[in-house]
Amino acid sequence: MEDNNNKIADDNDKAEEFEFNFINIPWDDRTKFSKIGIIALLAAICLAIIGGVLNNFILHYKSFYKNTQQTHELICRIVKIEAYPFVARIHLASTQQLLCLGAVISSSSVIANGVCVKSGPIRLGLGSPSNQLCKKGFTVDLVDPIRHDGAISNTLVILTTMEKMSSCSSTIKISEHVDFISKAYILGRPLLADRVTKTLSRQPATLLSADEITNISLIPFKNLKKSSMICVKDLSNCPVRAGDLLIQDDEVLGLASTSVHRTDLSNMACFADLNVVRPELTELL
Template sequence: MEMENNSESTKTIADLEREEYKFSFNFVNEPWDDRSNRSKIGIISLLVTIFISTMALVINNLFMHYRGFDCGSFNSNVEIDCNLVKVDNYPYAARIHSVSSNKLICLGAVVSPTSVLANELCIKSGPIWLRLGNPTNPRCKKGFSIDSMDSIPHDGTITKSLVLLTNFENMKECIEEIKIGVDIDPKNDFYIIGRPIRGEKTLSLQIATYDAHDKTALEILRSYDKDKTICVQTVGKCPVRAGDLLVQNNRLLGLASTSVHRRDKTNTACFAYLNIVNKELKAFHIDIESNKF
């Protein structure tokens, strides 16, 4: 009889352990109506805690992101009005992209069948590659690698240098060369061909005029040799980015020395005058031609 009682006691303990294990194992899947009030309160408290923690993180991230937000700057950016043109309208404008991010970094100018002239700032972000001509043309769309880079000293830029990017592939189907201009016609308009604010199939195009006595230009030129820099006044609020092209009479005169994003603050932009390095460019068999006005 005693053995039977021990057996029943052992069986009861084993059943209780199995039930407890079963309860723990099915805790998540247990129907709501079958839960105790304590269990319901615990779950509700857990969900509320998770929700509050998540909202706190979101609010903190938003605060950190917009802590330095400038409403005036935002409104200024909204008012930016750029005249956009198709990239294939200017096949001498090369788009320089980052290899790692594929982001459009800046522009260069096709100055020979194999070479692109650019601001040295364009290569400071790491390896680059070129996109030329019509972006829908399969031959051009694939882009071109850089086979060699040659530095050309120029005191009209922050880096004190321009760079000649060379690719030895056949790029004729995707390019059109532009000759380097020697003379400036102060009476005629200039055109600035620039990197667009967004997208990769357009370029910005804006008109500019020459004014050697502009006060802003004189202030900017304190950091440069004024004889090696061209400063112009732009029309509108479109940004000028480092490396943008300054063209007059279908001749390339300069590459933007630096970026000017706040067009509401100044309408002056300065460019490295390419006539200063015409001897160096001729050494690379690049055409230099005087403007005939």
């Protein structure tokens, strides 16, 4: 029994001696090998900490860079409104909120999506806001609805003013024929529209042929007539909103049928074909 107690005591002494030698022994009393071991251990700990910090920094930088790229993908190309004098900005009269866009098709008339007049009395913004002749906008004296089965509201509208618009705008022709080979582009409201809109968004688009439109499932447009629409593909993530203009060869093809704030997996959007209502427009203008 005594032998066992002595053995346990010896083991405890050895443990205490080892713990003392490894941790608490003064630096000057350590052997050269012990000093090298301690330095190596500290260096390893420092390198591990530095490695962890660098790794986190690199991961954060990659994430930031990726997010920056994604953000840039969401930003549309911005163009000055002066470059497109045929574009009318339709504002809510009470708050000057920019509701949607329209196309100037005569010296006194603008064609727009029917949803643009649902919110209340409106005013037309034309030309540069810095131009004193154009700054205050134009009143809408007459609204003529036109039935259109390719528009989300099933209606387009002709907005007529008795004021002189020619000093602030130019007209654009409605295209009679669609060139499915040539590129088209979409003019839309800027992402951050305010009361004094000085820019528009612009993005290219590839037109779908009539056969392609027939074969695709237009879930967001299930109540609309496909033959009265023009659809485009290969869009970026730039939003397409109701009333945006589809342009080709300096002629207007259509007005966006509905809002697509971020295009779906098909990268597709559809527009009310303006050529469908050409006879009605001829009677009104």
